[in-house]
Amino acid sequence: MRCSVSLLASAMILAAPALGLAQSPAYNVGKPLSQDEIKSFDFMIGPEGQQLPAGRGTAKDGAVIFAQRCEVCHGKNGESGVLRRLVLGSPGKPFRGPFNDNDKDSVAYYPYATIAWDYINRAMPVPKPGSLTHDEVYSLVAFLLYRNGIIQEADVMDAQSLPKVQMPNRDGFVPAKPVYPPEPKPSWW
C-alpha cells in the first residue's frame, strides 16, 4: 500500500508539466535557446512573409543565376527541362487556370509568393541546397514571378515587396483557410 501511494506521488510530479503548469520543467533536460541561436537556424517563412530576411533582387539578376544553377533541370527560362516546369503564361500574360495536375509545379499555381522564397531557400538547387544567398533567392523568385507574368521585369523583390505580390491563383484552394478539425465526414474528402 505504501508502495502504491509513493508511486502515485511520483506519477503526480511527473504529470505536472503535462498539465501545462507554468513552472520550471520537472524533467531537468533541454537547454534554453537564446534569440541569437534561434535566428541562426530559423528560416521558416509564413504566408505573410514577416519572417523574410534582408536582401533584394530583380528578374534581371535572377536570369543570370537561373541559367547557371537551375536551367539544367528546369530548362531555359523554367519553361521545359527534365524536372518540373516552373513557368506557365509569359511576361505580361499570367496563366489564370484552370490548372491541371501537371501545372502544379509552376509558380503561377502558388497562392503566396513567399512559398517560392521559402522552398528555393531551403531545398534548391537539388545538388547543393542552402547554397544560395538571400539576394540570390530574392532574384530567382523575381525572375520566376516575371517569367510567369506576375510582376514586371524591373520590380525589386525584398522583404517588403514580395509578400505584397498578388498571386493569380490565390483563391484556387479549398478550404480557403485550412482549419482543424476539418469539415465533417467523409474523411476521404
Added chain:
Amino acid sequence: MDSTGYGRRRFLKHTAALAGVAAGAGAGAEWAARGQSAPAQGAAAQGAVRFETQEAHHGDLLRRGARMSVDHITYYTPLQEYGGIITPARLHFVQYHASHFPEIDADQHRLTIHGLVDRPLSFSMDDLKRLPSVSRVHFVECHANSSPMIHNQGNANMGLPVQFVHGMASCSEWTGVPLSVLLNMAGVKEKASWLVYEGADPGKFSHTMPLAKAMDDAMVAYGQNGEPVRVEQGYPIRMIVPGWEGPHNVKYLSHIKVVDEPYHTWNESMNHSVVRADIGEKSRWYHFEWGPKSVITRPSAGLAIPGKGYVQITGLAWSGAGKVAKVDISTDGGRNWKEAKLQTPVHTKAHTRFTFDWAWDGGEAVLLSRCTDETGDVQPSRAELFAHWGISEAELTKPHRAIHFNAMQPWFVAHDGSVHDAMFG
C-alpha cells in the same frame, strides 16, 4: 505523384550502374530468402543501424521494389511477403524528396522548439531518451499510395502490383517521446494554433500540423520495431503523426516552430494539393487523416492460386480515424460480402491483419476487401470515390492521377488460378 517516364529512365540507368544488383531485383517472392542472408549492419558504434556501403545499402533496398529520380527515392514495401501487422524496419517504404540520405551524427543532433513558447528549448538525443517514452503501433502511408496512375506503370524493378500500387504503406512499433511532453516543457503560448517543423535532410523537408493534433497523439520517435530508427527512415529522430498522410511524419527532425497560422510549406501546399473537378477545378489541400482502407495481399496479382480448394485470403486494413471495426470480403466482385477474421489485438491507426477462409471452385472470381472503421466510416469503391471527386464516367475506366486514394482493390482470379489487377478492367 511526381513519377514520370524520366524517373523510370533515370532508375534504369541507376540500376545498370549497380551491376548484378538489378538482375532479379523486385522479384518479391525471392525477397525473404535473400533478406535473411543480407550483409551485417555496420556503424553500430554510432548507434545507427545501416548497411556497410552505399551500394550494399541500395542493393538490398532494391529488392523491395524501387524507383528513383534526381529529386526522389522510392522503395515499396513488399506487402505480399510478410504476415502479421509489423513491417520489418528494413522493408518500410521510403518516399524521399532529396538526392541522398543524410549522414547525421546523433551525438551532435539537436531538436529545437521555439516560436510561440515561453521557454525555447534545445534537446540532445540523450535528453530525449531521458524523457517519458511511449511505444505504439501505427501505420505510416504516403499520401500518393495506391494512386490510380501507378497501375499501368509497374515494371520488374518495382515488384508485384500489391507492392508498387499499395506498398507505400507500412506499420511499425514506434518508440519515442509524446510531442505534448516537449511542447508542455517549452510552454505553448495562448495564441498558438499550428506547428511548422523541418528535418535536417539536404532539402530541409518542412511541414505543418495543427496544434490540437500535436497535443493529441503525435510523437518524436527514435525507435522502430525495437531498434534505432534507420537512416532511410529518419535517423536519429522523426515525427510520427498517427493516421495522417505520410508527409507529416518528417524525418531527421530538427526544428519545431510554434506558430499561429498554417505556413503552407511547398511540399504540402503545392506538391501535395490536388486539382478536383467537383470543386470547380480548384485544389483540395490539407487532407490530414487517411480514410478507412484495406487491400488483400494474398492472393494478389502475380501470385497464382495453385489449385481448387482451400485458399486463405489475407491482407491488411487500416484507418486514420481509429481502429478497424470490421473487414468484409467479397469473392464475386462485390455482390455478396462475408466478414473476415481480424488478428487481435487491433491497434488504433495501425495495420490490422485480416484472414478469410475460402474454397475456390476453379471458376472466375473477383476478390475485394472493404474496411469499416470504429467511427462507422466505410471504404469506398473506385466508382464511389471517383463519383465523389467529380471524375466522369468516361474517365472511370482508365487510371487517373489522384492522391489520398483509399478505394477497394479488386483482384481477378482466372480459371487457371492466375490472379490479375482488376482496378481498371
